[in-house]
Amino acid sequence: MSNSGEDRTRKWYDTSIKVAKEYGGKISVMPKVPVTGLRDFSIYYTPGVAGVSLEIAKNSDLSFELTWRWNAIAVLTDGTRVLGLGNVGPEAALPVMEGKALIFKYLGGVDAVPLPIRVKSREEFVAVAKAIEPSFGGINLEDIESPKCFYLLETLRKELNIPVWHDDQQGTAGAILAGLFNALKIVDKNINDVKVVLFGAGASNIAAARILHAAGVNYGNMILIDSKGPLHAEREDMDKLMLNNPWKYDLALKTNKERSKTIEDAMKGADVLISASTPGPNVIKKDWIKAMNKDAVVFALANPVPEIWPWEAKEAGARIVATGRSDFPNQINNSLIFPSVFRGALDVRARGISDEVIVAVAREIAKYAEEKGITEDYIIPTMEEWEVYPRAAAAAAVEIVKEGLARVTTTYNEELERARSIIAKSRASMEKLMREGLIKELPAELMR
């Protein structure tokens, strides 16, 4: 069966290239005001538009009311860690950012602008993010190498007055937590007791460790593994880590209470394996999964190819398996989180998005799946279940308000209605364009 996994991946690559060529990319900017004749340009453009500019010049906050800023975010990357492909550069990052923007619009009703930039240093990146702040209601950082991404998130969260979020940290951690809540219900284990191995100690898993802790997993019961093996307080590179990656250093001190020094040891008796490392399929060994506890939960999240094929993880004894892909069951991907978190954040004109917001959103998503009926192959909703997005947006908005990070207040029901209507409108307008042939169907010959 493993060859079929590779063939299947290649087939998606080929189709995606053909479709990209056929359509010339995936998104474009569409007007939302009617244009019926020359008179209208005097409203939208000169001279009328100067009136709007003068209002905003008096009070820049009005840019949130009188322009698209209330609903617009940037998807900002330097292309240094694109999926698991590595540093492929800003141009090669663009198709991924376009894909994110499509999902933002379709599932969150958010206008997202893909913005891969050519910068070298961290300082240059910070300067660009600050420079574009006036144009957007939020910034979604994407696909940036670690530890640079930790520094950028921390700095920009402090220095900008709009929410800055790093999808590969917070979004991934939220999706992992949502999946974990329900997986643990199925195997009947308590989040406070489980032993969790986090394979890969980069953007995703460093954030996941923090968010899992916020949700009840004990730091001592976690083991983080990087390319040099398990992290622990006596590792010989601790001095270097303290200087170059204080985020990883801090977790090396808190985690791995049993001081496992090899992967084999770390895996013994683990209840959960969360892998966000490097594309597979043979990165996670079957023997490691065999050493885990009964009813093991395995999330193999590398994109585009999971660290182990799901069927191989099951053969090795895993009871619940998830990957980051939409063509396998249990897709744990930040796409379940980012459209709704930004929907909620924009609607309350947030200044920031805290870790508690991520936990609240993960709980809401898990609850939604539980209400529908969870199974080993359905621990988390799919991207087709669009009704989960307004619910998650409402959970995000309420938590942002609760923590004093919102500029306007709301209630769960009020935001649920608003998010539902914005997202439904966004989907309906795309579907109307499809019906009318203005967005043409995917050519059948490309889909074979």
Ligand SMILES: NC(=O)c1ccc[n+]([C@@H]2O[C@H](COP(=O)([O-])OP(=O)(O)OC[C@H]3O[C@@H](n4cnc5c(N)ncnc54)[C@H](O)[C@@H]3O)[C@@H](O)[C@H]2O)c1
């Ligand atoms: N499913 C999702 O939603 C999702 C979200 C984000 C990232 N990812 C995927 O997860 C992977 C990692 O992403 P990231 O942002 O954390 O990257 P990152 O570069 O920040 O971190 C990768 C980590 O994995 C470790 N690593 C690499 N190869 C290893 C190996 N063979 N053994 C042990 N450790 C190894 C590195 O040392 C590093 O700590 C990528 O493939 C990415 O596509 C998936």
Ligand SMILES: O=C(O)C[C@H](O)C(=O)O
């Ligand atoms: O892009 C994805 O599918 C998820 C994630 O952001 C990743 O970098 O792999």
